[in-house]
Amino acid sequence: MSDANWKVAAERDLMSLGGRPRLFESGSGSYVTDDAGREHLDFLGGIAVNSLGHAHPVFVSAVAEQAAKLAHVSNLFASQPQLDLAARLKRLAGTGEDGRVFLANAGSEANETALKLARLHGNPRGKTAILSLAGAFHGRSIGALSITPKAAYQDPFAPLLPDTRTIEPTLDALEHAFAADDVAAIFIEPIQGEAGVRELPDGFLARARELTRRHDALLILDEVQTGSGRTGEWFAFQLPGMLPDGELPDAVTFAKAVGAGFPLGGLITFGRASDLFAPGMHNSTFGGNPLASHVADRVLAHVEDEGLLANVTRRGAQLREAVSALPGVSGTRGAGLLIGIALERPIAADVVAHALDGGLIVNAPAPDTIRIAPAFTVGDPEIEDFIRRFGDALNAASQSSETTA
Structure with a gap:
């Protein structure tokens, strides 16, 4: 179904209770794939739901x-x-x-x-x-x-x-x-x-x-x-x-x-x-x-x-350290793999939009905060990918806000 067609169908058949900027069709691990075949890194985990990621064999x-x-x-x-x-x-x-x-x-x-x-x-x-x-x-x-x-x-x-x-x-x-x-x-x-x-x-x-x-x-x-x-x-x-x-x-x-x-x-x-x-x-x-x-x-x-609680603790600390080094980040909050990324400016909504354009799923519970809640199985490759994509989104949002200021 084309982008235009599924959005028309959503508007026609579903109650208007939230935006639907993508149509996802499949997932594996920390990644989901949309109807155009584009892969997205899911670091929101269905809002802290997908503890084992997508299509985990145990699930x-x-x-x-x-x-x-x-x-x-x-x-x-x-x-x-x-x-x-x-x-x-x-x-x-x-x-x-x-x-x-x-x-x-x-x-x-x-x-x-x-x-x-x-x-x-x-x-x-x-x-x-x-x-x-x-x-x-x-x-x-x-x-x-x-x-x-x-x-x-x-x-x-x-x-x-x-x-x-x-x-x-x-x-x-x-x-x-x-x-x-x-x-x-x-x-x-x-x-x-x-x-x-x-x-x-x-x-x-x-x-x-x-x-x-x-x-x-x-x-x-x-x-x-x-x-x-x-x-x-x-x-x-x-x-x-x-x-x-x-x-x-x-x-x-x-x-x-x-x-x-x-x-x-x-x-x-x-x-x-x-x-x-x-x-x-x-x-x-x-x-x-x-x-x-x-x-x-x-x-x-x-x-x-599988001792995944230890991985949650370890990867949470790893993420907080890595993300805190990015320009525009003033600190982090939370525990384990429930992390709030505090931004120096209230540009969280723009960061989320740029992130999605760059194939990364996060959200903004506050104007100056990005929330991430990845799968308990997350490892080095996913974290490295996240830092790259999130850094790009943060940089794009910062430049956009400076242009419109």
Whole structure:
């Protein structure tokens, strides 16, 4: 299909909810190929989703083998892949025996589940406030959107969920928010991906854990983007300095990288939070289906068996060092292979456009920030290719901005 024809078809048949500058037809490893046969280096990974890259043999074989057995039986029944995945997630998250897992389809659905968990905990105690942080992104469904404080996203759909409050990600704001003693839960991304890969202040998560314990509130971590190995640990709360030794959250949401491209998300609970849901209170038709569960379990097993978390840590450090040396870059943020590249000027949108023209996929979560989230399997050849293509895009965008200034 010609460039003009597929764009006409997209405009005619799809809802206008986002730009579609390319039509991709195939992928292999860290590269995808468009309808014109042009290869692009994918360093966004489907927005932190494609943990094993494209068409990885483990992913392909897992889909094929389970599809040939049993794809879906509804949540009225159990399946072995579902049980295997839940047990693995509990072990990786360190929940112990009292942990529980709810399997869903995506991050927004996982956070909707967590919001219901917060209400179940808070309502009997007369605590109704649900806190989130400025710059947070928890999803587009109404509940998740209510704790995603961005006017452009929220305003068209108001009124949203009542008694949700936004606080600045500072220790002073955190202390003040708990002073009224009416908080049911606080939702926190250990690293804010959509805000520009922003890290929390030192000691913030540890203090949130102290305050939620003192005020009988839940600490709920949104690890949709940071979880499943993206930061070099299975979950970002396990990174050094996040939580004191022995401390755990009450709940963690996850999605994205866990399925390596197959839709799956969910909620992991710890301790007292595992006893809140009763039969009939919540469920999902497709959540935990055998096909999605088997794929995710095989993906996590491969990451674990092949030691890919070590590669995530090593390659993340390598990328940050290399990119920091490029002209126009003022620094980097993030952990592992979730990296925010801070630019000296707010030209991120132009950098993304020039990058795409040069066969590189990245995105701009903020005017002065480029986000990259490549596959856990990335190595020297891909990193060298990225630095070359990204350097060219940065240079082109810089020259363009100087010409129009």
